[in-house]
Amino acid sequence: MATDGYGATIAKRRLARRLTELRVRAGYTANQVCDKLAWGRGKVGRFEANAWRRPEMSDIRDLLRIYGATDDECTELERLAITARERPWWREYPDVFEDGEFAGFEADATTISAYMPLIVPGLLQTRAYAEAWISRSPRPPEWRHRALESRLRRQEILVREQKPPRLVAVITEASLMYRWGTQDDRRAQVQHLVTMGRRPNVEVRLLRFADGLHPGISGMINIFSYPDDPALVFMETDTTIRELSDLEDARMHMLLFNEIRDAALSPAKTTKHLTMLAETLE
Numbered sequence: 658m659a660t661d662g663y664g665a666t667i668a669k670r671r672l673a674r675r676l677t678e679l680r681v682r683a684g685y686t687a688n689q690v691c692d693k694l695a696w697g698r699g700k701v702g703r704f705e706a707n708a709w710r711r712p713e714m715s716d717i718r719d720l721l722r723i724y725g726a727t728d729d730e731c732t733e734l735e736r737l738a739i740t741a742r743e744r745p746w747w748r749e750y751p752d753v754f755e756d757g758e759f760a761g762f763e764a765d766a767t768t769i770s771a772y773m774p775l776i777v778p779g780l781l782q783t784r785a786y787a788e789a790w791i792s793r794s795p796r797p798p799e800w801r802h803r804a805l806e807s808r809l810r811r812q813e814i815l816v817r818e819q820k821p822p823r824l825v826a827v828i829t830e831a832s833l834m835y836r837w838g839t840q841d842d843r844r845a846q847v848q849h850l851v852t853m854g855r856r857p858n859v860e861v862r863l864l865r866f867a868d869g870l871h872p873g874i875s876g877m878i879n880i881f882s883y884p885d886d887p888a889l890v891f892m893e894t895d896t897t898i899r900e901l902s903d904l905e906d907a908r909m910h911m912l913l914f915n916e917i918r919d920a921a922l923s924p925a926k927t928t929k930h931l932t933m934l935a936e937t938l939e
Contacts, residue, residue, distance in 0.1 A: 665743040665765075666745070667762070667765035667886060668738075668741040669709070669758075672712060672738055673704060673706065675734055675737070676720055679721070679734075687701040687705065711744075712738045712741055714738055721734060745760075745764070746810060747761055747764075753800070753807045759891060762881045763822075763881060764814050764822075767822055767882060767884055768822060768823045769881055770878070770879070770880040771879050771880075772826070772914055772917050773893075774832070774874055781812075781849065781850055782846070783842075784805075785846070786837070790837075815853070815856070823858050824860065827914075828850065828862070830864065833847055840939065844938050851928055851935065854924060854927065860924050861928075862922055862923070863926075864920060864922075868922075871920040871921075873913050873916070876892065878892065878910055878913065878917075880910070
């Protein structure tokens with residue numbers, strides 16, 4: 658049965674990285690390790706590329722033995738493997754997340770930086786907004802139902818009791834001015850942003866029409882940061898979510914997000930503006 662599994666995705670990523678470090682330290686190539694363990698060529702490479710679902714404990718122990726890992730290292734990596742073997746809920750939605758780990762990386766992040774130029778970020782959407790947005794997808798009805806279900810479940814990380822992530826979200830006035838649903842629906846979405854922005858772990862900043870052109874006006878950015886692992890950058894479109902694997906490209910998008918954040922209103926001014934908007938929105 659699937660669980661929330663907070664930690665499973667980043668544990669799997671850490672495990673892949675630590676196994677690579679131990680192999681390099683031991684002086685073996687990936688193919689040499691496969692030969693020693695009578696594994697098919699490419700198996701170790703898949704592990705190290707994090708192209709696996711649930712690591713087998715027997716495989717991990719075989720690798721630790723070959724690499725001459727210390728007792729402390731064995732304990733560390735076996736704990737990582739146990740956590741990585743948990744079955745988190747998002748694995749039930751391979752059609753929505755396209756067999757990726759986006760929701761897992763999001764759930765495991767300590768800080769989430771999100772910028773969407775024309776829509777409200779998914780973590781801050783009301784059910785009515787999310788339903789209206791997803792209903793415009795060309796995907797079949799069953800997919801749209803599952804996409805809505807998974808989006809609402811993703812939002813639970815912001816209010817969870819244990820270590821909720823910090824969310825820094827930059828939204829645009831444009832994302833709030835489209836006509837959709839009822840007037841009450843549209844006002845409720847704006848008020849929801851105000852309510853969420855008052856949470857200690859959520860920072861909402863607004864880019865207004867009146868402030869003119871701003872950096873990043875045409876891109877969607879999601880950045881997931883971790884205390885002991887490199888940050889990840891994802892670009893999101895109407896049809897796909899893509900990780901930026903090129904390190905320089907990812908770095909440039911992180912710098913771009915900082916420029917976007919600096920161009921937006923402060924959280925206090927954002928709250929004031931959104932409160933007025935909720936009262937006047939047609």
